[in-house]
Amino acid sequence: MHILSDARRAVRAYPTLLRVGLSEVVAYRAEFIVWILTTNMPFVMLAIWHAVAADGPVGRFGQKDFVAYYLAGWVIRLLTSTWLVWELSMEIRDGTLSARLLRPLHPLFAFSAQHLAALPMRVLIVTPVVTALVWFAGDRLAIRDPRVLVIFLAAMVGAWLLIFFTMVLLGSLSFFLESAIGVFEVWLALFAVLSGYLVPLELLPGWVGRVARLSPFDSMLSFPLETLIGLRDLGTATRDLCTQWAYIATMAVFGLSVWRRGVRRYVAFGG
């Protein structure tokens, strides 16, 4: 449709959108901090696995590896997650999406800018944890190799995009369902297990681990994480990068398709 001309317009509008988005994040800083506090699960898991590994490594993971894994996992999750599904679900239900639909820029570009605008604040928050990561487990980080660094950065961008389009897909279900949040909760449970957020994939039972590695959840967290801490060699990481971007393309097609169909059904409640 207008997606290409929208992309050009978005590029021109992005600086302003990012600036306004950052102002919003700053205005909502208290909520933001509270949300950060709710993302503490990796630290809980770190405490458990650290204790378990005190008597000896678990698979390839010694205590220091767990420190690197969970600290890096928390940082990556914080930098790549979006809350779009909540916003979409709410705005579709109460009709506030109308204001976005009336503006001459695809709402998803505006949403993306709003979310990217939160990155500086997130970087600020993760900086102490990154410092701790480098301090305690700097030798585990594989990104001293510039080729790995490039793949890692591409994987981070990819993880953000994949999660963003997944949220577009899930959020757009609100056009069809009373609320998509229930579906999102199911997705979140699957994500926690299959992305390596709770447990490194190689410590999952055999078939679960294999399913997880084939699923898009791997591309959302485990792939950039394991690339960062050197658990995937260059060849594997390169192959997984291709897989990740294939998933992004697929999810973008699905997400935008559901969005388009949903907008046709939109009833713009309120007013």
Added chain:
Amino acid sequence: MSYARPLVEVHGLSKTFRVHKRAPGVLAALRSVFHRPTESVNAVQDLSFTIGEGERVGFLGPNGAGKTTTLKILAGLLHPTAGQITVAGFLPFRRDPAFLKQITLVMGQKQQLLWDLPPTETYAMNRALYEVPRAQADETIAELVALLEIGDLVNKPTRQLSLGERMKCELVAALLHRPRVLFLDEPTIGLDVSMQAKMRAFIRHYNERFAAAVLLTSHYMDDVTALCPRVIVIDQGRLVYDGDLKALVRRVRPDKRLTLRLSAPIDRRLLDQIAPVVSYEGGQAVLSVPPERLNATVQNALATLSVVDLAVEDPPLEEVMRELFKNAHAGTPAAAAVASTPGAGASATRPLLATDPGSGS
């Protein structure tokens, strides 16, 4: 009044919603998990009208008549079920950016201002999204801020503004890109009388300055009377009347209102002998007088009463609407109510003909 270029053209517009039905209670809730019966609701049916450049049109009807649905369709938010619509030459539901830059939809009960930021941030965002050159945006904002007398308010967080202040700031955001077509849905809702008057003056100024087409819904009939020479009336999604506001008033309530201010209280029966009394209190009497008897009645009143002042007016629009829709609720379609009044060009069976010859459509 004739308008050279139609900006809004609507032919045979219909919109049907499918809504879920569910009885109250736990059992019904459980049953609805497996079976969700739906029913079709015809929100808009076979609606046709055009609006020209520079025209101000009131869009009237009782609650649930389909006014807001129609506005949302015209703004591109909803897909029509049937019919052809063009607004500024575009099909609205495609929401082409070039189309969106030419229209605005202001909903009194919804806002686009960023809640925790000052309105200036929304203006900056809209300037970027609508690609308005900075100099033009600054000029427009300065002009609108001055006209609406909102000064420094635009620098306060939106959440700290009163409803009226917010509505004014909202209008600036909605008009920053200088749209040619304004869809205004209850723009003065909740505002006090003086604020309403300011908003009306502002809408009129914008319409005249930019030759913008205005389609306005409001439950405050003063808004419509002050702003709209033409009205479109719908009921149950169907067109009831499209034409001159004064002609509508004449058809539904042909009698004039003769207001007499008296120098001293008198017995009400004296008034009854002159004409039916609509109200009498505080030394002021309002009589209902058929137009053909107006001269005689005025002369009679001046001769028999101690009149200090008198005025002749049409009945208030609220009353006209009440009368119009009272018939509809009593089982008579409102269209028939219009058609049954003397000189009406409307037909109960073909409401699309319910137009006044003098209208711009």
